[in-house]
Amino acid sequence: MKSLRRMELLTISLLMIVLTLITIILFYIQGKERTPIDHRSPETTSESYETKQYAYSEESEDQVKEPANPYFPNDLAVPLTSDQGRIKDQISFAIHSIRKTSILIHTNEGEKTFSTPPQNNSMILEAFGSINLSTAKADIPEPSNEEIIYIRFHAEDVVYSVAYDLNSNTYLLGGQRYYAAYNTIVYMNLFCRPSTILATLGEMRMADMETEDPSEYVLNKSAHYKANELKVQNQNFAEWDDQIKGDPKYIQKMHFYSIWEDKIKTILVDEKNGVLFTGLSVFFTNSEVETADGISIGSSTYDVVSRLGEPSKMTKSRWSYQVDEKHYLHLYIKDKRVQYMSLSFL
Incomplete structure (x- = not known):
């Protein structure tokens, strides 16, 4: 009786071993037949993007499958993981992995593309990545199709595209529009609409970028000036601030997201008189405005030093x-003459 029981237990054990071996062999065969995943391929990135980008969206399946850039179908949409917080904290790729930035402009007259200068690549990326999606939402009508712009971020093996509208200064991300930063609006005007007055802000911003490295400054700590001599049209910054905010001439308004203040701000423009106001600076582009000592746009650097003295901070521009x-x-210098001037706060 005991030997019969022992034989039954042995038989059961052998059956379990055989079943275990069969299971292991089946898993091995199934694994060999499965296609390996290449995590570097654009297709894998695109699939990951669709999962993350629309995790918080109520878009239909047809909308999800729309290309990020119809003119470059292989471009991917920026893979946001949320519609809250800074863009650079919501994207699955690293900002420093972007090697260059290019712009595609499509109008009724055709298409043109250009690569941004290497020295401006970090500026565009930083302006884009620093947008706070929680703050920069733009509740505006969809723009017309007369001019379509895509900002393209080129990584090593993939390109990300973002639709951008210059008239409203907004990005389209995940079906929602967000205001772009100050650097973006002036840069895009400079390269896409060089004849506009906003493009002059782009020129001045490019000059400003050269002064952001303290090592580029030539400082004159001993310089002292009379405040009245540094007014423009007999007004200081505060007086211009009061005048502009209550003046109906400033009817052209462009909104932008202020990275520094984390809120939406407005550029006010008096096209006729060549005055632009950003809230922190008043820019003058018309030769008729001048300081108390007669320094105006077009004045030579010799006249500037003769009347105002040596500047307290100076770069070549x-x-x-x-x-x-x-x-x-601030006096913006080109070819030894004043090109633009501004009064600024900080």
Whole structure:
């Protein structure tokens, strides 16, 4: 009786071993037949994007499958993981992996593309990545199709495209529009609409970028100026601020997301008189405006030094005169003459 019981147990054990071996062999065969995943391929990135980008969206399946850029069908949409917080914290790729940026402009007259200069690539990326999606939402009508712009971010083996509207200064991300930063609107005007007055802000911003490295400054700490001599049209920054905010001439308004203040701000423009106001700076582009000592656009650098003295801060493209601890008169220099001027706060 005991030997019969022992034989039954042995038989059961052998059956379990055989079943286990069969299971292992089946898993091995199934694994060999499966196609390996290449995590570097655009197809894999695209699939990952569709999963992440629309995790918070109520888009239909047809909309999900639309290409990010119909003119470059292989481009991918920027893979956001949420519609809250800074863009650079919501994307699955690293900002530093982007090697260059290019712009595609499509109008009724045709298409043109250009690559941005290498020195401006980091500026565009930083302006894009620093947008706070929670703050920068733009509730505006969809723009017309008369001019379509795509900003394309080129990584090593994939390109990401973002639809951008220059008239409203907004990106389209995940079916929602967001205001772009100040650097973006002036840069895009400079390269896409060089004849506009906003493009002059782009020129000045490019000059400003050269002064952001303290090592580029030539400082004159001993310089002292009379505040009245640094007014423009007999007004300082605060007086211009009060005038512009209550003046109906400034009817052209462009909104932008302020990275520094984390809120939406407005550029006010007096096209006729060549004055632009950003909230922190008043820019002058018309030769008729002048300082108390007669320095105006077109004045030579010799005249500037003769009448105002040596600037307190100086680069090859911008001379700065410090009015007080928080205010400056800036003169933008080109070919040894004043090209533009501004009064600024900080």
